[in-house]
Amino acid sequence: MAIDLAPISLPATADAEQFKDFGREILGVNPGGMSEEQMKEVHDLLHKYSVLLFRDVDVTPEQQYNLTKSFDPSSENHGHGNDFSKTPGRKLFELNAIPGVPQVKLIGNGTVYNHEGLSEAVLKHPSHTTFHKTHVSAEDTAKGITRFQRWHMDAALYDLNPPRVTTLYAKVVPQGPHQTVRYDDGTGDELEVPLAATAFVSGKTMFDILSSENKSVAVRGRVKYSPHPYAWMATAHALSTGLGIVSEGLEMPDDELPLWDEDKIKVYPMTWKNPVTGELHFQVHPCGVRELFVDPLPAVASREGALYPDGAHLTNLMYKMQRPAIAPSLVYPLDWRENDLILFHNRGLLHSVVGELKKDQIRAFHQCNLAASDEPAGPTPEDVRKYA
Numbered sequence: 415m416a417i418d419l420a421p422i423s424l425p426a427t428a429d430a431e432q433f434k435d436f437g438r439e440i441l442g443v444n445p446g447g448m449s450e451e452q453m454k455e456v457h458d459l460l461h462k463y464s465v466l467l468f469r470d471v472d473v474t475p476e477q478q479y480n481l482t483k484s485f486d487p488s489s490e491n492h493g494h495g496n497d498f499s500k501t502p503g504r505k506l507f508e509l510n511a512i513p514g515v516p517q518v519k520l521i522g523n524g525t526v527y528n529h530e531g532l533s534e535a536v537l538k539h540p541s542h543t544t545f546h547k548t549h550v551s552a553e554d555t556a557k558g559i560t561r562f563q564r565w566h567m568d569a570a571l572y573d574l575n576p577p578r579v580t581t582l583y584a585k586v587v588p589q590g591p592h593q594t595v596r597y598d599d600g601t602g603d604e605l606e607v608p609l610a611a612t613a614f615v616s617g618k619t620m621f622d623i624l625s626s627e628n629k630s631v632a633v634r635g636r637v638k639y640s641p642h643p644y645a646w647m648a649t650a651h652a653l654s655t656g657l658g659i660v661s662e663g664l665e666m667p668d669d670e671l672p673l674w675d676e677d678k679i680k681v682y683p684m685t686w687k688n689p690v691t692g693e694l695h696f697q698v699h700p701c702g703v704r705e706l707f708v709d710p711l712p713a714v715a716s717r718e719g720a721l722y723p724d725g726a727h728l729t730n731l732m733y734k735m736q737r738p739a740i741a742p743s744l745v746y747p748l749d750w751r752e753n754d755l756i757l758f759h760n761r762g763l764l765h766s767v768v769g770e771l772k773k774d775q776i777r778a779f780h781q782c783n784l785a786a787s788d789e790p791a792g793p794t795p796e797d798v799r800k801y802a
């Protein structure tokens with residue numbers, strides 16, 4: 415029996431046409447106890463719609479781990495490894511393991527007591543103020559102005575493979591007025607967001623809206639991430655849109671990074687092929703990229719107007735390719751309610767924390783993703799012929 419679906423509620427700022435295949439609410443299914451048949455259907459729905467929302471459900475950390483693992487049964491490590499104390503660059507984000515289920519992390523804001531075996535956890539909602547080069551003034555912050563903190567996929571991008579799915583379960587959701595994300599990049603772009611929303615953009619849309627010249631680059635392109643990219647970027651500052659690092663030479667030099675092996679560095683295609691729909695998703699973590707390679711055009715492709723027809727080795731191109739896809743009309747800011755569980759296709763979208771919270775605004779979420787048992791697949795030779 416097919417699972418019942420409902421559309422997600424989009425804000426008035428969203429271009430509904432661009433979201434017709436993005437996001438669905440799953441009705442009448444207990445995510446902690448799905449049958450094999452339901453699980454298979456949810457797997458396909460996730461790849462088709464990128465974000466699945468279960469409202470008002472009870473899910474234990476063990477059930478959440480099992481649900482996440484069912485997308486990749488041989489995976490066992492959290493996307494950043496199970497021992498987070500060994501993760502380089504962890505000043506950029508804090509992940510508290512839930513006792514007994516280290517792959518499920520408690521994230522959020524404020525001090526949380528007696529939570530799933532943790533007697534006390536001090537949580538801090540990631541803020542742009544500790545990562546961006548420029549900051550919203552205290553006066554504007556008081557008026558509810560905020561930023562996208564950091565657009566990303568959940569992935570270590572060194573040694574471990576990017577998780578297929580992330581599950582996020584909202585146990586405590588802070589209440590308060592909406593805030594306004596200001597892009598501060600000279601465009602005047604702004605976006606109203608619910609307090610401490612999670613913002614999503616589709617990687618498929620990011621690819622689809624590229625010009626044909628840039629699509630050609632995207633299907634021929636590969637990105638090389640830094641060794642220990644979070645340690646590398648932690649000494650640098652991000653752009654005001656949270657979509658990459660300001661080029662000012664502040665990244666940690668190679669000889670100061672924790673020990674690294676060349677063969678653990680990740681080089682990935684710019685576009686990843688959706689294993690269910692066959693569509694291409696532009697899937698690059700904008701802050702961790704160090705180098706870009708573009709292959710020459712295939713012999714059969716027209717060279718007229720083509721960018722980099724003979725291939726290229728570049729250090730900066732991503733922003734121009736990715737910025738159009740975070741336009742206010744293309745962002746889905748999820749308005750969390752307590753006991754919401756979402757699954758998102760981590761290999762098909764980017765997301766960002768938004769919002770500024772005060773210490774007494776408690777937010778407690780359970781997050782789980784698992785370093786995948788395989789590398790993401792890039793475009794096929796047919797895809798390259800089609801778009802190059």
Ligand SMILES: [Fe+2]
Nearest residue numbers: 566567568765
């Ligand atoms: Fe994340």
